[in-house]
Each structure stands twice: as C-alpha cells, then as structure tokens.
Amino acid sequence: MQTFKRELAAAIAAVADVPPETLEGLFSSPPDRSLGDLALPCFPLAKLRKTAPPQIAAELAEADLGVPWVKEVRATGPYLNFRFDRGRFSTAALAELRAAGEEYGRSETGRERTVVIDYSSPNIAKHLAVHHLRSTMLGQAMANLFRAAGYRVVGVNHLGDWGTSFGKLLCAMEHFGEAEGLTARPLAERDDPIATLNSLYTRFHAEMETRPELEEEAREWFRRLETGDPLARARWREIRDLSLARFQRLYDRLGVSFDEVIGESAFEERMGTVVEELEASGLLEESEDAQVVSVGEDVPPFLVRKKDGTTLYGTRDLAAVQQRWETWHFDRCLYVVDAGQGLHFRQLFTVVEKLGWPCADRLEHSAFGVMRMPVDGGWAKGRTRDGRVVLLEEVLDHAVECARRAMEEKGAEVDDPEATAEAVGVGAVIFSDMKARRGKDVNFDLDKIVSFEGETGPYLQYTHVRFCGILRKAAGYSVSEATGQHLDGEADLALLQEVLLFPEVVARAAEEAEPSIVGQYLLGLASSFNAYYAQHRVLDDDPAARGRTTDRLALVDRLRVTFRNGLRWLGIAPLERM
RNA sequence: GCCCCGUUAGCUCAGCGGAUAGAGCACCGGUUUCCUAAACCGGGGGUCGCAGGUUCAAGUCCUGCACGGGGUACCA
Known part of the structure; x- marks a missing residue:
C-alpha cells in the first residue's frame, strides 16, 4: 500500500x-x-x-x-x-504483489543494519520448560521478522553454562554419583541424563541441610572448574554436550536455530580485561566487601565481584556486550529476557554507558511478561500445583495428541497424519505466544490452546489450507493470466488493500521487536477472508466469468503467499492440507 | 520506601492522537446437495481504573491517585 x-x-x-x-x-x-x-x-x-x-x-x-x-x-x-477506479487500482496492485513473487512481505527497511538478538539462553543441566518458550519463540520470530525486513541478523543462544551451581553439581556427582548408579550407567548412556543431573542437584541441596561443609566443597569444585582442572572440565564438558543435544531436539521441533551458540564460560578471559578497564576508569568501588559499580541514586549498584572474589553473571554479560560489539558492530542488540530482569539490564546498560562504550544506546531489553500456570483454579508463576515445572516437551506432545484427535474427529484427509498433527499441535502452542503484546503476562492455558478454535494458530493454518485447496482445484486456470481488473467489488478491493499492508506490517513488527503485530494482522486477514469466502465464490464454472475467476484466484494466491510467509516468520509451519 | 509494568465487554486480549471503541472465548439462535463447518452469520453485553491537564481532537500524550503484578547487591 x-x-x-x-x-x-x-x-x-x-x-x-x-x-x-x-x-x-x-x-x-x-x-x-x-x-x-x-x-x-x-x-x-x-x-x-x-x-x-x-x-x-x-x-x-x-x-x-x-x-x-x-x-x-x-x-x-x-x-x-x-x-x-477499482479496475485500475486492482490492476496496479496485483502487478505489484506479483512482482514480489514468493518473497512477498520482505522489505529493505533494515538495509545495511545489523541486529544481534539474544534469545532462548537456557541454563544447561536442566530441561527446557514451558517458560522457556517465550524467550525462545519470541526471539526466533523477531530474528525471522528482522531478516524479512532486510536486516542482517545474528541470533545468539547465550547459554547459562557457568557459575557456582556447577560447583554444586560436580560436587554432587562426586559424592552421590555412585548412589545414582553413574558407574554402572554413565550419563551418556541414559535416555534422560538431565533427569539424573536434576536429582543429583536436589539431593545435594537436601544433604546440605545436615552437612553444611558441602557448600565449601562445592565452592572448591567451582574453583577447580575455573582453574581448568582436567576432571572438573571433562565432567562439565559432558554435562554441557548432553544438555545441548537435548535442547536441540526441542529446537528442531520448534524450528529454532541460532547463528552463535556460546556459553557464559566463553567469557572467562575477556572478563579479566573488562574488570581491568572498570578499574582503570575508576568506576570500580569497594562496597560491603564486594566490588561494584554504582549506577545511580535509587538503584542498587551493579555487582562485579562477590566478596569471595568470584564473578557474577552481570560481569559475564558485560564481557559479552564487548565481544558482540567487536564482532558485529551491531546497530541494535536485543535481549529477549523476561521483564523481571529489568533492573539487571538497566544496571548493565548504565555501566556500558559509564565505560563510554559507543554501543551503549544500542542495547535494548526486549522484555516479556511472566508466564503463569494454572494452580487451583487461579494462576500462579512458575510451577504447577504439585510444585513441578512443566516440561516443554510434555506440552508439545500433549498439543500434538490433541491435534491428532481433532483430525480423526474431523476426518482429515492428509498424506502424512503424523507430520500434520505435529505441525498443528506445535503451531497452536507457538501462536499462543504470538498473539498478545510480549510485555503482557500470559496465562498458560493449555485447554484453550488445544481448542484450536477462534484466534488460534490452527485457525491461521486452516485459512492457509483453504487457499491451497482452492488453488489445487483451479485446474484449467492460469493465475499468470490474471489482470486484476475484475477485482472491483467492494469485498475484493478490501481484501486486496489488506494484503497490500503486509510488508509494512512486517517492517513495523521488526522495528518494534513485536511479533504480535504480525499475529494480529494475520488474524484480521484470516477473518476478512473467511467472511469473504462464505459469501463469494472464487471458482465459477460459467465461461463468461472466467476473467473474474482468474483474478480472484490470483488474489487467493497472494493471500496464500502472505500467510505462508507470515506463519513461517512467526515460527509456525504452514500446511497445505489438514 | 523506591523503581519498572499493567488496568478497555463476564473471561482473554486488539486498538499508528483522528469519523459511531473492536475481536476471540463463554452464553443464546441460525448456516453444509455448491471451492474443507478447525469456518461463517445474527443477538445481548462498555462511565476504556479514578481525577485533573495538554490538544481543533485523548482509550491513545502529561501529572497525581487507587488497585494488581514484578523487582529491589553478592542466584541466573
């Protein structure tokens, strides 16, 4: 438009x-x-x-x-x-839409600009849980949308693979590994090594109640890790590799990928130089036995080193900022992290500014709201009634199972029912995150997600399926012969105008790092089309209507491309049948 | 206490300072010899938290207040 x-x-x-x-x-x-x-x-x-x-x-x-x-x-x-003059307008509009081909929706808005997006970034040695979905999918959608808007994008998975908790884990392996049967069945041979690590970790905390000396031992293990002790390193490396392999299964299912997977561990060396720079610039202060940088009157200081001398994640984040800037000279660097960490980023960004690094005003916290789980008729943060975290994999499996049942009920005729159910179920879960503005808290209402009715992912997929179905039945017509001049009805024109907005919508969604803008747009367009579809025939056997039929098919084809691209950029698989 | 974020229909949410505030869910009623009913159509339901202000024009911007959520130095 x-x-x-x-x-x-x-x-x-x-x-x-x-x-x-x-x-x-x-x-x-x-x-x-x-x-x-x-x-x-x-x-x-x-x-x-x-x-x-x-x-x-x-x-x-x-x-x-x-x-x-x-x-x-x-x-x-x-x-x-x-x-x-609808005939003329539609002719020009259709020509423009067709010129973009299958790439319709892309633009050059971000030409020559680079955006680094930090998303997903889970902690290793733990399972991906539902709450990881938000950072992972919002970040992936942002990456897709920025690319579509012509930006150069670097997607970074900044793994939590360092810190004192690994000291505890290594210590737990040492003490309780035997009891967990690690000698008989090493981690690598287990179906779910992460589960073993979890139980080791919980056990460590339980034992610490009666054996407080374990805490000092854990610290010692982390020191060994930091100083490159071969055994500590080897065990840590194994945990990391197994975790990554496990994450990858989910990432593959969700269509998530990164340009760089880097852990906090990679910033060990650089942290030293950054701390030196802080010291040299006189920003580093002693406070309550810790080393800090003060960032403002009513804001707590940014902690660089704890009183025991070890560093914190903030220090590693600081080193990561420097590495990203040196490597990519980004125009924007987005942290797709929950809103609860707002203060941390405010502190971090202020320290970057105080250091005089030129990228200070290019850092953004693309915050999202918390995910609440259903608990006793209400909603609560984090865990279910029995205090368990809900695993992402379980949620996906459940949604896929519901999709399979829905397909049976409706008697869906598809080539590959398994793959279709997978796409519908996973798509429903993903779209639930693409609907509302990211800053809003979301209630993770699985029943609602798998209802597949109303404003859902499957609704959008279904609409796309309709386009494909119409085009499949349009044998004997050639979309390339369409002129557009017959798209002169009020309804045809309205649809055409709405389709014409797509590239602007994508560009704005990228600019604002707000995938829901595309989600809302697709919902609106789906609703417009489905209402149109109930009232207007696309395929008309009357030879006299051939021109109009061809034009409408061309419009449906452009709707098809719009949905195909829109859905993909949101991380949802478009389907041809369901 | 201080700092963020939120408050629009019963519920979940859209709403780029512009004409009469919109969807979905839920509830009630209807639509399928015809491109897939995971759809569509109709119905009821609103002092846009409250009070000021800015503006030709405010759900939208500013200030204050109320309520809700989150955060508030050695976890990430």
Whole structure:
C-alpha cells in the first residue's frame, strides 16, 4: 500500500503546497466503505495552511490530482475521501504483489543494519520448560521478522553454562554419583541424563541441610572448574554436550536455530580485561566487601565481584556486550529476557554507558511478561500445583495428541497424519505466544490452546489450507493470466488493500521487536477472508466469468503467499492440507 | 520506601492522537446437495481504573491517585 499512498501523497502535496512526507502516514480507511476507499484527515494541514480542515478538504476535493487510479475525491467534513477506479487500482496492485513473487512481505527497511538478538539462553543441566518458550519463540520470530525486513541478523543462544551451581553439581556427582548408579550407567548412556543431573542437584541441596561443609566443597569444585582442572572440565564438558543435544531436539521441533551458540564460560578471559578497564576508569568501588559499580541514586549498584572474589553473571554479560560489539558492530542488540530482569539490564546498560562504550544506546531489553500456570483454579508463576515445572516437551506432545484427535474427529484427509498433527499441535502452542503484546503476562492455558478454535494458530493454518485447496482445484486456470481488473467489488478491493499492508506490517513488527503485530494482522486477514469466502465464490464454472475467476484466484494466491510467509516468520509451519 | 509494568465487554486480549471503541472465548439462535463447518452469520453485553491537564481532537500524550503484578547487591 506504501507505493500507492506515496503516489497519492505526492499528487496532493503538489496542489496543496505541503511537503508530501507530512501526508504519507496520514492515510486511513474510512469507517464505512460507502464514504470511499481511502481517507485523508485534513486536520494536520490546518496549521500549515492556516485554514479550517473542512475548508481544506473542500478545496482539495476540487483539485485535479492526476492520479489514474483515483476516480473521485470527496470532502466529508474535515475528511478527504477517495474513491478508486477499482479496475485500475486492482490492476496496479496485483502487478505489484506479483512482482514480489514468493518473497512477498520482505522489505529493505533494515538495509545495511545489523541486529544481534539474544534469545532462548537456557541454563544447561536442566530441561527446557514451558517458560522457556517465550524467550525462545519470541526471539526466533523477531530474528525471522528482522531478516524479512532486510536486516542482517545474528541470533545468539547465550547459554547459562557457568557459575557456582556447577560447583554444586560436580560436587554432587562426586559424592552421590555412585548412589545414582553413574558407574554402572554413565550419563551418556541414559535416555534422560538431565533427569539424573536434576536429582543429583536436589539431593545435594537436601544433604546440605545436615552437612553444611558441602557448600565449601562445592565452592572448591567451582574453583577447580575455573582453574581448568582436567576432571572438573571433562565432567562439565559432558554435562554441557548432553544438555545441548537435548535442547536441540526441542529446537528442531520448534524450528529454532541460532547463528552463535556460546556459553557464559566463553567469557572467562575477556572478563579479566573488562574488570581491568572498570578499574582503570575508576568506576570500580569497594562496597560491603564486594566490588561494584554504582549506577545511580535509587538503584542498587551493579555487582562485579562477590566478596569471595568470584564473578557474577552481570560481569559475564558485560564481557559479552564487548565481544558482540567487536564482532558485529551491531546497530541494535536485543535481549529477549523476561521483564523481571529489568533492573539487571538497566544496571548493565548504565555501566556500558559509564565505560563510554559507543554501543551503549544500542542495547535494548526486549522484555516479556511472566508466564503463569494454572494452580487451583487461579494462576500462579512458575510451577504447577504439585510444585513441578512443566516440561516443554510434555506440552508439545500433549498439543500434538490433541491435534491428532481433532483430525480423526474431523476426518482429515492428509498424506502424512503424523507430520500434520505435529505441525498443528506445535503451531497452536507457538501462536499462543504470538498473539498478545510480549510485555503482557500470559496465562498458560493449555485447554484453550488445544481448542484450536477462534484466534488460534490452527485457525491461521486452516485459512492457509483453504487457499491451497482452492488453488489445487483451479485446474484449467492460469493465475499468470490474471489482470486484476475484475477485482472491483467492494469485498475484493478490501481484501486486496489488506494484503497490500503486509510488508509494512512486517517492517513495523521488526522495528518494534513485536511479533504480535504480525499475529494480529494475520488474524484480521484470516477473518476478512473467511467472511469473504462464505459469501463469494472464487471458482465459477460459467465461461463468461472466467476473467473474474482468474483474478480472484490470483488474489487467493497472494493471500496464500502472505500467510505462508507470515506463519513461517512467526515460527509456525504452514500446511497445505489438514 | 523506591523503581519498572499493567488496568478497555463476564473471561482473554486488539486498538499508528483522528469519523459511531473492536475481536476471540463463554452464553443464546441460525448456516453444509455448491471451492474443507478447525469456518461463517445474527443477538445481548462498555462511565476504556479514578481525577485533573495538554490538544481543533485523548482509550491513545502529561501529572497525581487507587488497585494488581514484578523487582529491589553478592542466584541466573
């Protein structure tokens, strides 16, 4: 729609004697089609022209704009309403849509700009749980959308693979490994090595109640790890590798990938230099036996080193900022991390600023709200009624199972029922995260997610399936013969205009790092199309209607591309049958 | 205490300072000899938390207040 708005804006600007840029963003849709096909509120022009808006509208309505696809310009109060020469408009619009081919929706908005996105970033030695879904899928969708908007994207999985908890784990392996049967069946030979690590960890904490000396031993193990002790390193390496392999299973299922998988462990050396720089610049202070950088009056200081001399995750984050800046010279660096860590990032960014690093104002915390689980009829953060975390894998399996049942009930005819159920179930779970603005807290309502009705992922997939179904049955028609001139009905035009917005929607979603913008757009478009579909026939056997049928097929084909790309960029698999 | 975030229909949420605030769910009623009913159509349901302010125009921007959530130095 952008090119059309631009053309019209230029024409109006010429006769109204105002800069075209002030007009471009002003266009809107009239509340009622009978008023026109496009509207321009004239209020902002009143200041420039020192005339009342209704009068400006009236004057402009008289002018000859010389835009071939605009048939009539009418003033309705302070609004200037345009009626299109629909045949011409649709012809031009369809040509534009087709020029983009299968890549429709992409743009060059982010040309020459680089954005680093830190997402997923789980801790190793633990399972991925439902709450990891948000960072993982929002981040992946952002990465896809930024790429679609023409940015160079570096997706980073910044693993939590370092810290004192690994001392505890190594210590637990030493003491209780035998009891867990590690000698008989080493971690690598187990179906679920992470489960073993979890129980070792819980056991360590239980034992610590009666054996407080374990805490000191754990610290010693972490020291061994830090100093490169071969045994500690080997065990840590194994835990890391097994965890990654396990994560990969889920990432594959979810269609998630990264350009760089790097752990906090990789910043050991660099941390030293960064701390030196902090010291040299006089920012480092002693406070309550710890080394800190103060960041402001009513904000707690940023901790660099604990009183025992060891570093914290913030210190590693600082080193990571430096590494990312040196490596990629990013224009933006996004942290897709829950809103609860807002303070941490505020501190981190302030320290970067105080250090005078030039990337300080390019760092952003793309925060998202907490995920709440159903507990006793209400909603609570984190865990279920029995205090268990819900594993992501279980949720996906359950959703897929529900999809399978739904397919049986509906008698779905598909080539590969397994793969289809997988795509529907997983798509439903993913879309639940793409619907609301990321900052909102979400209630993880599995029953609602697997209802597959209303504003859901399957609804969007189903709509895409409809496009594919129509096109499949359109033997004897060639979309390439469509001219667009028959898309002159109100409903055809409305759909066409909505489809034309897609590239702008994608660009804005990227700019704002807000995948829900695309999610909402697709829901709206699906609703528009499904209403259209109930009232209008696309395929018409009447030879006299051949031109219109071909044009409508072309429109359906562009809707198909829009959904295909939109769904993929949100991380959801588009289906041809379901 | 201080700092963030939120508050729009019974519930979950859209809403780019612009014309009469919209969806989905739930509830009630309807639609399938015809491109897949995971769909569509109709119905009821709103002092946009409260009070000021800015503006030609405020659900949207600003200030204050109330309520809810989160965070508040050696965990990540």
